Amino acid sequence: MRAFRVAYDGRPFHGFQRQPAVATVEETLFDALRKLDVLAEEAAKPPGYAAAGRTDAGVSAVAQTVAFECPDWLTPRAFDSQLPAHVRAWASADVPADFHATYDAESRAYEYHLFAPGADPELARAATAKLAGEHDFANLTAVSRNAEFDTVRTLETATVEVDGEFLVFSLRADGFLWELVRRIGSLVRAVATGQAPLSKVERVLDPEPLPGHEGVPAAPPEGLVLVDAHYQGITFEPDDQGIESVREVFGEKRATAATTARMARCVRSRVEAVGGKHDETDV
Missing domain, CATH: 3.30.70.580 (Pseudouridine synthase I, catalytic domain, N-terminal subdomain)
Known part of the structure; x- marks a missing residue:
């Protein structure tokens, strides 16, 4: 095997x-x-x-x-x-x-890179810290409520840093519920950008179901990465050629993404500049 x-x-x-x-x-x-x-x-x-x-x-x-x-x-x-x-x-x-x-697998770890311009670092950290430890995450999953299904999980690690316009989450747990990480991201972004009070975290962690208008939606999946699955006593041997292939393939993807982002910024800034001049002319 x-x-x-x-x-x-x-x-x-x-x-x-x-x-x-x-x-x-x-x-x-x-x-x-x-x-x-x-x-x-x-x-x-x-x-x-x-x-x-x-x-x-x-x-x-x-x-x-x-x-x-x-x-x-x-x-x-x-x-x-x-x-x-x-x-x-x-x-x-x-x-x-x-x-x-x-x-x-004794634990799994995810990183989530969530676009959140204007996020307050301290509010983001305060909200994320409240999620660490054992909680009933029934209000942060897409899993249907079922008396036979346990929605209690232990977040062994729950940290977040602000990197430019992104919130970068590092989460490790004994198990993850469906959409849990993405809903955590959405909740913390709402608190860190002033759309929700810090007290919203405690309300979400209460197993009492949230009314529909207070529910926490799942943030987009594209920024979510499974970064580790830990197995006691198993040591993985890196393959030099495999690692070099990852470096090349994802290096090219990074270059393409950076170019796309730069192009989008160029188009947006130039249209905004023209729009601004047009407004001034009309006045």
């Missing part, structure tokens, strides 16, 4: 988990394994297969972890030879035969 760390840009995908007729990260991994003759055409998934988490549509990953039975020659660089550029295996570890990538 071998476990792989996989990085991917989640924007082209309809989430991680395999679904009929749409592109997913999981099916992309399985397609690569079929091309490598590791997975038989008629097989639904590799023997012993499991993944650390099921990221939503648009969500990316640094350290998604998948494990399954495979031949010794299947290294990250061999895996990458049949994967698209925006999905890269970059480390691996031999694991026990009974290893389960989902259930054996």
Whole structure:
């Protein structure tokens, strides 16, 4: 049994988990394994297969972890030879035969980069600090309320920093509810930009359901990244070629995004400048 760390840009995908007729990260991994003759055409998934988490549509990953039975020659660089550029295996570890990538993860960590111009750093930190520890997060998830479903989770780490016009959250927990991180981002942004009082955090953490107009929506998925899944006693060996491939692929993506942002800023500033002159002429 071998476990792989996989990085991917989640924007082209309809989430991680395999679904009929749409592109997913999981099916992309399985397609690569079929091309490598590791997975038989008629097989639904590799023997012993499991993944650390099921990221939503648009969500990316640094350290998604998948494990399954495979031949010794299947290294990250061999895996990458049949994967698209925006999905890269970059480390691996031999694991026990009974290893389960989902259930054996002691914790998972996410970063969320949320556009929030004008956010007050101190208010953002104060709101985020209140979320650390064990709470019932029923008001911060899209999961339907069900007496049999436990919405209590422990945020082992909950910090936020202001980086330019972004709030950058670092969250680690024993488990995450559906849309929890994105709703935390939305809540903290509302407090940090003055749209909601700091006391809103305590009200949201009260298990009493929020009325519809007070509910916390999920912020966009594109800034969310799964950055770690921790397994006791498992050490992942980096693959130099896999890491270099990540550096190249995501370096190009960064350059493209920076160019797009600069172009958008140029268009906006020039139209605003013309609009301003037009107003002055009319006066």
